Amino acid sequence: MNSAVRRLSDIPLNEMHVVSAVSVPEHAQEWRQWLEEIGFIPGEQVMVTARGMLGGDPLVVHVGASTFALRLAEAGCVQVTAAPATGARQVA
Amino acid sequence: MNAAVQPAIIHFHKSGPLIALVGNPNCGKTALFNLLTGSRQKVANYAGVTVERKEGTLTGNDGKPLRVLDLPGAYSLHPRSPDERVTTDVLFGRAKGERQPDLVVCVVDATNLRRTLRLVLAVKRTGLPCVVALNMADVAEQRGVRIDADALARELGLPVVKTVAVKSGGDAALRLLLDGVKQRSAGATVSAPDTSIASIEGDHKTVQEILVRLGLDGVVPHTASDRIDHIVLHPVWGTLLLLTTLFLMFQAVFAWATVPMDAIKEATAWTGQLVTSAMPDIWLRSLLVDGIIAGIGGVIVFLPQILILFFFILILEETGYLPRAAFLLDRLMGSVGLSGRSFIPLLSSFACAIPGIMAARTIANPRDRLVTIMIAPMMTCSARLPVYALLIGAFIPSQQVAGWFELQGLVLFGLYLAGIAGAMGVAWILKRFTSAGRLARPLMMELPNYHWPTVRSVAIGLWQRVEIFMRRVGGIILILTIALWFLASFPGPPEGATGAPIEYSIAGMIGRWLSVIFSPIGFNWQICIALVPGMAAREVAVSSLGTVYALSATGTDTAAALSPLIAKTWSMATAFSLLAWYVFAPQCLSTLATVKRETGGWKMPLLMAGYLFALAYAASFVTYRVALMLGAG
Numbered sequence: 057m058n059s060a061v062r063r064l065s066d067i068p069l070n071e072m073h074v075v076s077a078v079s080v081p082e083h084a085q086e087w088r089q090w091l092e093e094i095g096f097i098p099g100e101q102v103m104v105t106a107r108g109m110l111g112g113d114p115l116v117v118h119v120g121a122s123t124f125a126l127r128l129a130e131a132g133c134v135q136v137t138a139a140p141a142t143g144a145r146q147v148a
Numbered sequence: 149m150n151a152a153v154q155p156a157i158i159h160f161h162k163s164g165p166l167i168a169l170v171g172n173p174n175c176g177k178t179a180l181f182n183l184l185t186g187s188r189q190k191v192a193n194y195a196g197v198t199v200e201r202k203e204g205t206l207t208g209n210d211g212k213p214l215r216v217l218d219l220p221g222a223y224s225l226h227p228r229s230p231d232e233r234v235t236t237d238v239l240f241g242r243a244k245g246e247r248q249p250d251l252v253v254c255v256v257d258a259t260n261l262r263r264t265l266r267l268v269l270a271v272k273r274t275g276l277p278c279v280v281a282l283n284m285a286d287v288a289e290q291r292g293v294r295i296d297a298d299a300l301a302r303e304l305g306l307p308v309v310k311t312v313a314v315k316s317g318g319d320a321a322l323r324l325l326l327d328g329v330k331q332r333s334a335g336a337t338v339s340a341p342d343t344s345i346a347s348i349e350g351d352h353k354t355v356q357e358i359l360v361r362l363g364l365d366g367v368v369p370h371t372a373s374d375r376i377d378h379i380v381l382h383p384v385w386g387t388l389l390l391l392t393t394l395f396l397m398f399q400a401v402f403a404w405a406t407v408p409m410d411a412i413k414e415a416t417a418w419t420g421q422l423v424t425s426a427m428p429d430i431w432l433r434s435l436l437v438d439g440i441i442a443g444i445g446g447v448i449v450f451l452p453q454i455l456i457l458f459f460f461i462l463i464l465e466e467t468g469y470l471p472r473a474a475f476l477l478d479r480l481m482g483s484v485g486l487s488g489r490s491f492i493p494l495l496s497s498f499a500c501a502i503p504g505i506m507a508a509r510t511i512a513n514p515r516d517r518l519v520t521i522m523i524a525p526m527m528t529c530s531a532r533l534p535v536y537a538l539l540i541g542a543f544i545p546s547q548q549v550a551g552w553f554e555l556q557g558l559v560l561f562g563l564y565l566a567g568i569a570g571a572m573g574v575a576w577i578l579k580r581f582t583s584a585g586r587l588a589r590p591l592m593m594e595l596p597n598y599h600w601p602t603v604r605s606v607a608i609g610l611w612q613r614v615e616i617f618m619r620r621v622g623g624i625i626l627i628l629t630i631a632l633w634f635l636a637s638f639p640g641p642p643e644g645a646t647g648a649p650i651e652y653s654i655a656g657m658i659g660r661w662l663s664v665i666f667s668p669i670g671f672n673w674q675i676c677i678a679l680v681p682g683m684a685a686r687e688v689a690v691s692s693l694g695t696v697y698a699l700s701a702t703g704t705d706t707a708a709a710l711s712p713l714i715a716k717t718w719s720m721a722t723a724f725s726l727l728a729w730y731v732f733a734p735q736c737l738s739t740l741a742t743v744k745r746e747t748g749g750w751k752m753p754l755l756m757a758g759y760l761f762a763l764a765y766a767a768s769f770v771t772y773r774v775a776l777m778l779g780a781g
Contacts, residue, residue, distance in 0.1 A: 062162075086228070090592055092348040093223040095263050105374070109383035110479040114591050116381055121260040123373070123595040125475045127482070130590045 064126075064134035067104055073136035075100045075119075080133045087133060095119040097135050098132065123148075161421060165329040166215045166247055167206075168238060170271055171255030172264050174468075176283045179313035180255055181218040182608050184322075190497075191612050195245040199234045200509060209327050217249065223263075223564030225270045229512040239274050251329045252278045254324070258288035258295055258310070261364060261599070265355045266348065268304060280307050281322050285310035287597075291371065296362060303358045314602050373468075373597040380472050388477050393469075394495065397460045401453050401499055402530075407649070408452035413524035416445025434637055435630070443629025446685045447738065453499045453530060454617060455610065461492060461507065462609045466601035470510075471593050478591060484572050485579025487513070487591055490520040494571070497527035500740045505746055506616065515584045521746060522578075522756055523571035525739050526732060528564045534687040535730050536563060538707045542715040543723040570763065614664070629736045632684045635718045636692075650695050655680040669768040670722040670776075679735070686735045721775035728771040733764035 064089055066148075067073055075098050080087040096102070106116035114127045171177040182189075185204025194201045202218040219229035219238055227233035234243060241248035254271050256264035270277055282297060301308040309325055312318030359365040359397045380386050420437045427433040464470045474488030481488050491512045497504030504524045511517040544556045579585035609614040636655040641647070650656050659677030666676050682689030690707055697713060716724075734740060747753070 083588070085742070087590055089224075089226060089348065090228055090590065092352075093226070093266075094594070095594060097349055097352045106377065106381040107383075108475070108479050113482075114475060114478050116377070116475065116595060120262050122263055123377075123597075125471065125591055125593045125595055127478070127591045129588050130592060134445060 061135050061137055063132050064102060064104065064136050065115065065128045065131035067136060069104055069107070072101055072103050072139040074139050075102055075134060076137050077135045078133055079135065087130060091130065091133060094124055095122055099140060100133070102136060154592045163331065164213055164215050165331045166217060167251045167253060167326060167329060168217045168219050168249035169253050170219050170235060170239065170257055170267070171221060171283075172223055172257065172260075172267060173219070175255050175257040175260075175264055176313045177221060177255040178218055179602065179605055180281065180283055180311055180319060180322075181216065182602075182605050183313050183316065183319050185216055186604075187608060187611070188611070189608065191616070194205045194234050194243065199231050201234075206323075206326070209323060213328060214329060222267070224267060224272075230514060231512065239271065249276065250331055251326070252276045252360070253281050253326075254278060254306075255281045255311075257281050258282045259291065259293065261295075261359060262352075262355060265304075265358070268306070269351045269354060270346065270552070272304070279322075279325050280304060280306050280308040281311045282308055283311045283313055286312045286315070286318075293364065295364060299362055300358070304362065314599070317722065318379045323480070339677055352767045376598055377472070377595070380469070381475065386472070386476055390473055393464075393473075397457070398498070399458065401426055401456050404456050405452040409449050412445065416441060416449070419445075431637065433455070435633060435768055438637070439630050439633030440626065443633065443684055444626060446688060447629075450530065451614070452618065454503050455614065457496055457499045457503060458610055458613045459606070461496065461605045463601050464663065465490075466599060466605055468596045468598045471595050474593060475595065484575040485585045486516055486519060486575055487511075487589065487593075489593070490516060493520050494524060494527055497524040497529060500529050500531065501525045501527065501736065502511050502617070502742045503613070505739070505742050506613075508746070513589055516589070518747065518752065519578055519585075521743055521752070522759075523574050523735070525734055525756070525760065526574070528565045528567045528572040528731070529736075529737065531686040532563075532730055534690050534707065536560060536727065538690055538693075538710060538714075539723050539727055542711045543718075543720055563727060563731055566728075566767075570732055570767075573761075574763075580652050628741070632681050636681050636695075648696055650677060650692075656763065665742060668772075670719070670725040670772040671729075671768075672718070672722065675722075675726060682735055683737050686730065711732050720780035721772050724780070725768040725772035728767040729764050732766070732767055734760040 061076055062073075064073070064075075068121045075096055077098060078091050078096055079089055080091075100120050101118075105117050105118055108114050112128070114125050115131050117124050117126055117131065169177050169181055180202060184206045189202055189204040190207075193199065194512050198410055199220060206214045206216050206217045207212055217238070219235040222232040222235040224232075225236045225239065227236045236244050237243035238249065239252065252271055252274075252539045254268045256268060268278075268280055271743070280300075282295060282300070285295070288295060295310075297308045297310055309321035311322050316438075345732065350509055356365065380389060385428065400745055423436050423441065427436070461470075464473070470492060474491060475486070477491045479489035481490055490508075492510065493504045493507040495504075496507045501524050502526065505521050508517050508520045508524070511520055540556050540559055544559050547555050549555050549558060581727045632655075634654075634657070636650050636653050638653055641652040643650045645652060656677050658680050660673055662676040662679065663671065663673040671679075674693065677696050678689045678692035681692045691708070693714070697710065738756055743753040743756055
């Protein structure tokens, strides 16, 4: 259950996850590079820490040592799995 | 030799070694730049683009001056905004009018090496000489991250020094490193760039391996910033905090500015009187007093408000609160096709559209930036207040509504709302009916750690705003003011004329022609004449009306004398129509001049003037006709 792939936009607040892949929609190919540049790279730790008031959009996401605000559309491109419970880090 | 591969010798450049600062956004690069160069900075634009170019001078330990360029922050050398493109172009020697730097200082955030070192690898591949400034080294150490600069230097193959940009003397190690920099001799090429295909993942892996070897691969826990964000980003508390902050900001802009604004008005009037009494009554005196002194005074009077506004914006920016405010408002702004980042420019426009349009530079997306600039003039600026005050005072009875509210206050509030609604409506239409508007644009906005603002950075930022504003007053606004004075003064009244002199001038003639166009919306010829000089600044329309009605009163007395006069001679419908006009009309040439400067051409300011006039005319027409139907004629 823990290893199930979910989208970053769907995970509960304050639960550590690990990026497994980035898949962007056809019309926004450049998002892949942008997301990778700000740290959404397979193996990196991510956590959603806050959501906007209206419709839970946008999200506040910790990625690596940075914090970014993403809209649901971009967050939906990032696939994640639950982080190993031991806290051991996976180095890509 | 082909000129295209030798850009360094095409243009004339100031001599002296050129150093460029490069780094991720929010790594403290600009603070380090401020520390290195102090107040010796020049702000301009890069050739052909409206990206702010900051260059400063640093005196080396050997007494020789070094030129330092603060390049826009970038996450990589694959540009995604006009700002990032400038950084890439300068580094690769492709930027128009820029020399390739002799040395690149890569500024990295010591608390976030895993992301910031990737850019260092990319810069190193350009082949340019490069050193690394490990900034915020003090913060990293407080968090228990001890970085061995020498070991990192060996891993990267580049010199590495620690810097603390927020402490004076925090740049000492970097200054030592900069001493040996020499200007590349003309014609000398930089070492060939490494063209091997680099992937982000590959660089990420390299960085990870370096960090593992240095024992720095642990994720630094988010500490104080996280605790603050718990409140600041909270849907309820965060929103309340934001509203309170904005309310206090507005209070300060209007309350603190009163004294200096009154002083500037008095100084303007005093200077005018001094010149009047010292000179014979010739046209030159009128040009000096009514044209130049009154015109410039009428614009400088907004300087205190602009200063206070930018003081708050700079503090919010320095602390890292601004992107949080943008986060909280993103959904709201997103509903009309903008992002949270458009909020601050629009907010600034309530004081004056000019600083608002200037503040739109912080919006990375060119389309969002343009839309923000186009709707900014609809925010009710303080120059409209004297006009609103005159009309409301003359036509709206002072009475209580529902036992609580002052009717006059409610009307004023309604005018503010009308402007906001108009702006949102236009943004929504642009979202709905343009292909670029329907495109989904990502937010991807960094929320940096909170910092205490430094006095140095706030002072330098404030000074630069004042300089830009004053330069504009000295240039384009002065020219416009003189032109409008000319229109309102020539030709002079004929012998035995009975009306006010302005009636016989070019402005008077234009006003009479305009009254043909404006009679369907209820404007009489006196209003039309006043609208012409009112193009210099909106509030000038009040004193112009005074001139047209041949009042001898000056300054603040004009409104008091005008009020009963227009209450008697204008219909209620005309007054409402003029109010509606002032909500939308682009009655400010300075704003249009600013838009021209910021968008780099006449297309946008003309488009803006056109659509705002159309909107104003339509709003006034509807207002006038509805008011007539309701018997307010």
